[in-house]
Amino acid sequence: MKPASPQAETRKLPRESDAYLRRLGERVRMLRNQRGMSRKVLARQAKVSERYIAQLESGLGNCSIVLLRRIARAIGLPVTQLVHDGSDPPLDFVLLSQFLERLSPAELGEARRLLSDRFRAAGADDPARRRRIALIGLRGGGKSTLGMLLAEQLGVPFVELNREIERRAGASLGEIFDMFGQEAFRRAEREALDDILNRHEAFVVATSGSIVTEPGTLEMLLSSCFTVWVRAEPAEHMKRVMAQGDMRPMANSARAMDDLISILKSREPLYARAEATVTTTGKTPEQNLGELLRVIAPPVRSKEPAIAG
Ligand SMILES: Nc1ncnc2c1ncn2[C@@H]1O[C@H](COP(=O)(O)OP(=O)(O)O)[C@@H](O)[C@H]1O
Numbered sequence: 183m184k185p186a187s188p189q190a191e192t193r194k195l196p197r198e199s200d201a202y203l204r205r206l207g208e209r210v211r212m213l214r215n216q217r218g219m220s221r222k223v224l225a226r227q228a229k230v231s232e233r234y235i236a237q238l239e240s241g242l243g244n245c246s247i248v249l250l251r252r253i254a255r256a257i258g259l260p261v262t263q264l265v266h267d268g269s270d271p272p273l274d275f276v277l278l279s280q281f282l283e284r285l286s287p288a289e290l291g292e293a294r295r296l297l298s299d300r301f302r303a304a305g306a307d308d309p310a311r312r313r314r315i316a317l318i319g320l321r322g323g324g325k326s327t328l329g330m331l332l333a334e335q336l337g338v339p340f341v342e343l344n345r346e347i348e349r350r351a352g353a354s355l356g357e358i359f360d361m362f363g364q365e366a367f368r369r370a371e372r373e374a375l376d377d378i379l380n381r382h383e384a385f386v387v388a389t390s391g392s393i394v395t396e397p398g399t400l401e402m403l404l405s406s407c408f409t410v411w412v413r414a415e416p417a418e419h420m421k422r423v424m425a426q427g428d429m430r431p432m433a434n435s436a437r438a439m440d441d442l443i444s445i446l447k448s449r450e451p452l453y454a455r456a457e458a459t460v461t462t463t464g465k466t467p468e469q470n471l472g473e474l475l476r477v478i479a480p481p482v483r484s485k486e487p488a489i490a491g
């Protein structure tokens with residue numbers, strides 16, 4: 183992970199922004215043309231001046247988000263389809279997302295499983311996936327403690343993702359955050375996970391607490407590994423984190439417990455995507471190890487009844 187010099191970064195930014203505004207303008211023009219709308223009609227429906235639309239389409243208008251939303255509505259699209267970065271997705275992607283929007287949350291879950299079974303080597307019941315165990319959850323839950331015990335029991339390598347990230351970057355987690363920022367850390371999480379998936383067929387990984395927050399990384403984790411949420415009660419998380427002396431991701435302040443509760447609350451739906459959960463409050467690591475061994479065991483298939491003959 184090589185840092186760009188601050189001067190290079192500031193030189194790059196305006197150029198990147200200009201290119202982005204040009205692409206946004208071209209997209210608005212193309213979508214307006216597709217709909218057979220003149221600039222005049224679009225301006226009237228969005229309640230902005232025609233000159234403004236002309237500026238936007240030529241890549242010169244840095245629109246406020248409220249105005250852009252009005253333009254998107256007048257075109258008949260959600261604003262997210264105007265502002266996305268990078269090139270336009272293929273038509274099938276657009277059609278598929280329209281189709282998915284019609285499904286209920288339960289149907290969406292089923293659709294994701296079906297698609298991932300069809301297009302990934304490792305399906306839900308694939309024994310290979312059960313040999314790649316990922317422990318997820320907030321700090322102090324017990325991922326590292328249980329991960330080490332589980333790997334030893336299974337006779338497979340134990341990977342501490344945070345250490346892998348540090349090894350690959352040649353810098354400590356603190357330095358990565360301070361020097362390169364959140365975005366670099368998210369990228370490093372994903373690259374480190376991809377790397378261990380490529381290097382090992384079987385492992386136990388104690389992931390970093392924040393790994394679930396980047397949708398691409400979460401998807402990779404859920405479809406490649408058997409995931410277990412290692413959780414504890416908030417007060418127990420706090421007690422353990424304080425005992426370890428490093429309060430991140432909470433601000434090291436009097437509000438740490440409030441921070442922890444709100445981080446946990448915002449991440450709970452993501453951690454809950456794990457296929458199994460173990461709660462470590464009031465249990466010994468050995469008790470939880472037994473529980474883990476049970477939950478990761480492949481489902482027992484009932485034998486076909488013997489045909490009497
Ligand atoms: N049942 C349990 N399972 C795992 N850890 C436990 C348990 N009970 C107490 N602990 C303690 O809680 C702490 C968990 O920390 P750690 O494994 O580093 O969590 P994480 O990796 O999720 O941040 C350790 O100090 C461990 O000894």
Ligand SMILES: O=C(O)C1=C[C@@H](OP(=O)(O)O)[C@@H](O)[C@H](O)C1
Nearest residue numbers: 320321344389390391392430431
């Ligand atoms: O929950 C978080 O946001 C984080 C948890 C830490 O990992 P552990 O949960 O492994 O301590 C570490 O990756 C980073 O400081 C961010």
Ligand SMILES: [Mg+2]
Nearest residue numbers: 325326327388
């Ligand atoms: Mg840990």
